[in-house]
Amino acid sequence: xxxxxxxxxxxxxxxxxxxxxxxxxxxxxxxxxxxxxxxxxxxxxxxxxxxxxxxxxxxxxxxxxxxxxxxxxxxxxxxxxxxxxxxxxxxxxxxxxxxxxxxxxxxxxxxxxxxxxxxxxxxxxxxxxxxxxxxxxxxxxxxxxxxxxxxxxxxxxxxxxxxxxxxxxxxxxxxxxxxxxxxx
Amino acid sequence: xxxxxxxxxxxxxxxxxxxxxxxxxxxxxxxxxxxxxxxxxxxxxxxxxxxxxxxxxxxxxxxxxxxxxxxxxxxxxxxxxxxxxxxxxxxxxxxxxxxxxxxxxxxxxxxxxxxxxxxxxxxxxxxxxxxxxxxxxxxxxxxxxxxxxxxxxxxxxxxxxxxxxxxxxxxxxxx
Numbered sequence: 001x002x003x004x005x006x007x008x009x010x011x012x013x014x015x016x017x018x019x020x021x022x023x024x025x026x027x028x029x030x031x032x033x034x035x036x037x038x039x040x041x042x043x044x045x046x047x048x049x050x051x052x053x054x055x056x057x058x059x060x061x062x063x064x065x066x067x068x069x070x071x072x073x074x075x076x077x078x079x080x081x082x083x084x085x086x087x088x089x090x091x092x093x094x095x096x097x098x099x100x101x102x103x104x105x106x107x108x109x110x111x112x113x114x115x116x117x118x119x120x121x122x123x124x125x126x127x128x129x130x131x132x133x134x135x136x137x138x139x140x141x142x143x144x145x146x147x148x149x150x151x152x153x154x155x156x157x158x159x160x161x162x163x164x165x166x167x168x169x170x171x172x173x174x175x176x177x178x179x180x181x182x183x184x
Numbered sequence: 185x186x187x188x189x190x191x192x193x194x195x196x197x198x199x200x201x202x203x204x205x206x207x208x209x210x211x212x213x214x215x216x217x218x219x220x221x222x223x224x225x226x227x228x229x230x231x232x233x234x235x236x237x238x239x240x241x242x243x244x245x246x247x248x249x250x251x252x253x254x255x256x257x258x259x260x261x262x263x264x265x266x267x268x269x270x271x272x273x274x275x276x277x278x279x280x281x282x283x284x285x286x287x288x289x290x291x292x293x294x295x296x297x298x299x300x301x302x303x304x305x306x307x308x309x310x311x312x313x314x315x316x317x318x319x320x321x322x323x324x325x326x327x328x329x330x331x332x333x334x335x336x337x338x339x340x341x342x343x344x345x346x347x348x349x350x351x352x353x354x355x356x357x358x359x
Contacts, residue, residue, distance in 0.1 A: 078285030
């Protein structure tokens with residue numbers, strides 16, 4: 001019983017010390033820098049970022065903010081394809097697929113994140129079918145890549161399927177793909 | 185006495201690290217735009233009962249009537265001959281397939297024109313005479329899909345024997 005009480009007291013003392021940054025320690029103890037626990041937390045929170053960039057065989061992205069870019073596929077049609085550089089068009093019986101590539105890099109300034117998971121989804125529902133690396137996009141985020149190494153740039157394929165039944169009235173394509181990266 | 189203290193300290197560290205990792209996220213946005221335009225397509229195909237086209241289902245097919253003559257002889261499969269008072273006509277049905285995409289167009293206008301002048305023979309597409317002078321309107325209300333527009337050549341009895349070669353250029357325009 002005596003041993004149990006001593007253990008409990010030790011627990012409380014350490015816990016209090018960590019929370020209060022060491023101020024509750026004995027006056028005889030030399031003042032120290034913030035505890036390692038707090039330092040680690042400050043470094044890790046918000047250290048990863050996502051950078052969207054150009055792929056060698058892709059349409060050049062626009063926009064200054066590396067995590068908020070825009071991609072203009074230009075004019076495309078079923079019969080005439082696309083005149084834009086690095087935009088592919090594949091005909092299907094009742095639709096055609098416009099495609100290009102872009103690049104993404106997960107960056108970690110601390111080097112403490114071993115890998116990350118990337119989710120993607122559409123900002124708004126659409127009559128066009130968006131696919132990233134073959135994964136069809138909806139408004140709910142879905143996993144597109146599970147083990148992304150920070151610092152490694154990976155090319156991704158963007159495909160947009162356009163049903164031929166869409167007419168001039170509703171064939172203006174404008175949407176956003178939202179990416180979310182979570183450290184594993 | 186030191187052992188429990190170390191364990192607790194490690195547990196607190198792991199807990200803090202996990203909490204930090206759980207909030208370690210980033211996001212990005214890729215705005216995508218494109219302008220999808222309407223389009224139509226025209227291809228030729230072999231029609232039932234007609235001459236088998238070369239390069240069918242393309243927009244650059246070929247139609248060979250073979251050896252024809254006003255009287256007698258054996259005509260190639262799919263060739264129909266009509267003999268008149270001063271000429272004879274050979275014809276074959278040809279399927280013209282016009283397809284639309286991303287368009288509200290109800291129908292199309294089809295025009296045809298000879299690539300080279302032919303003063304000796306008369307060419308028709310869908311019953312409409314086609315020359316090299318100007319594009320002739322074959323139809324102004326073509327239905328999208330497959331339509332049979334026969335191609336015919338009328339040859340005067342007075343024309344000398346020999347090869348007849350020409351190209352008919354078709355143009356479909358959505359209405």
